[in-house]
Amino acid sequence: MVFKANIKVLLKKSIFDPQGATIKHSLNTIGFENAEEVRVGKYLELKITAPDRATAETQAREMCEKLLYNPIIEIYDLEIVDI
Amino acid sequence: MVFKANIKVLLKKSIFDPQGATIKHSLNTIGFENAEEVRVGKYLELKITAPDRATAETQAREMCEKLLYNPIIEIYDLEIVDI
Numbered sequence: 343m344v345f346k347a348n349i350k351v352l353l354k355k356s357i358f359d360p361q362g363a364t365i366k367h368s369l370n371t372i373g374f375e376n377a378e379e380v381r382v383g384k385y386l387e388l389k390i391t392a393p394d395r396a397t398a399e400t401q402a403r404e405m406c407e408k409l410l411y412n413p414i415i416e417i418y419d420l421e422i423v424d425i
Numbered sequence: 426m427v428f429k430a431n432i433k434v435l436l437k438k439s440i441f442d443p444q445g446a447t448i449k450h451s452l453n454t455i456g457f458e459n460a461e462e463v464r465v466g467k468y469l470e471l472k473i474t475a476p477d478r479a480t481a482e483t484q485a486r487e488m489c490e491k492l493l494y495n496p497i498i499e500i501y502d503l504e505i506v507d508i
Contacts, residue, residue: 344461350468365469366457366491376474378427385433385468388449391459398446409448 343424345390345398350419351411352383386410389425398422426507428473428481433502434475434494435466449473469493 353359359381366380388405392398399422411418436442442464449463471488475481482505494501 352468352470362469366471368492369471369488372491374484376484377488378472378474380469380471383468383470385466386436386445386448386463387435387466388445388452388463389461391461401457401459404450405460408455409451 343392343394343398345395345422346425347386347388347390347391347398347402347405348421348423349386349388349402349406349410350383351386351406351416352381352418353415355419365390383416395422395424426475426477426481428475428478429506430469430471430473430481430485431504432469432471432485432486432489432493433466434469434499435464435501436449436498437500440498466499469498472482478505478507 361382362380365382366377367371390398390401392401402422403422406418445463445466446459448465449460473481473484475484485503485505489501
């Protein structure tokens with residue numbers, strides 16, 4: 343079966359996010375004074391062929407740990423979806 | 426009230442995604458032969474102060490249209506969450 347993995351990768355709250363700060367500043371400048379605490383990260387979608395959902399999730403977590411996120415400065419959130 | 430906007434920005438399906446192709450290749454190389462069709466985009470979280478959810482959503486859409494995504498090559502997905 344084929345599953346879709348949706349992965350969000352964000353900097354940890356304790357790590358300064360200069361890209362987010364820049365976007366917040368830009369939003370405030372163009373008239374959105376009510377935009378606050380902007381954080382920017384990566385979003386990945388990929389397809390995984392696996393016999394079942396649990397295996398797909400385990401594999402996706404391994405992909406995150408081995409390549410897709412940096413545990414020192416980032417956190418990730420994983421969602422497995424049927425397709 | 427303060428709402429959280431979660432915004433995913435991805436390249437349109439018809440646009441080649443070299444970053445995704447590179448990550449797919451890396452995943453395949455390190456042993457995940459079952460990873461396919463990797464797409465990479467941006468993920469943004471921000472807080473919006475608005476009188477109600479509908480206003481927050483309208484404002485977040487305006488932010489997307491005016492700054493956060495490029496309608497020529499990208500699509501976005503917006504979710505408004507209570508906090």
